[in-house]
Amino acid sequence: MIELRPFASLGGADHGWLKAKHHFSFANYYDRDRSGWGTLLVWNDDTIAPQTGFSPHSHANMEIIxxxxxxxxxxxxxxxxxxxxxxxxxxVMSAGTGITHAEYNLEEGDTQIFQIWIHPKSRGKAPSWGAKPFPRGERSGRFVTLASGFEDETEALPIRTDARVLGATLKAGESTDYALDPARHAYLVPAAGKVRVNEVEVKARDGAAITGLDRITVTALEDAEVVLVDAA
Incomplete structure (x- = not known):
């Protein structure tokens, strides 16, 4: 099953300094049919104005990418x-027993992010934070794991959950496959460009909720940058 969730159908809020769209229920937006996807709880599409940001606030027991x-x-x-x-x-931030953080856009123009929250496998671990560059060129034509809860994926940023976050950049006409366990929950969003996932067309910032399949083929209908979460 691939369920298309068009960008225009997403919940959201405009706080002036922050323009947010929510793929799943979040804050004052609630949709009982979009309250997480397996262990994936939040996928926010945020645009943050220059010289603004999220002031210090706390989290616990959540993996935040x-x-x-x-x-x-x-x-x-x-x-x-x-x-x-x-x-x-x-x-990535493993909130663990609790962490207080701030996230600011100190740039001259808007910053746009995907913020992804996934339930951890266990609670009460020490909090941690890490970051890593992933050059887009190294993801050309294929999925690369960016963050992973699987010990053998040592090139990825570690997260404490049964999930991985992947990225790919595809030129128009290029395709790449990704093998899935049909029992798991995948969620795909093009950060830019338009793709076809099997037979479903997915535009930039649309979501595609995927389960019950053992493989997907992602074909770029125009130059595209794709983010995929494979979660329990």
Missing amino acids: TYVRKGAITHQDNLGNRGRTEAGDVQ
């Missing part, structure tokens, strides 16, 4: 971590 689509995000937390993550790159 930030994929930067445009601009850059600057992170700081109460563990002493500070870092700037640029477009195409990824940061």
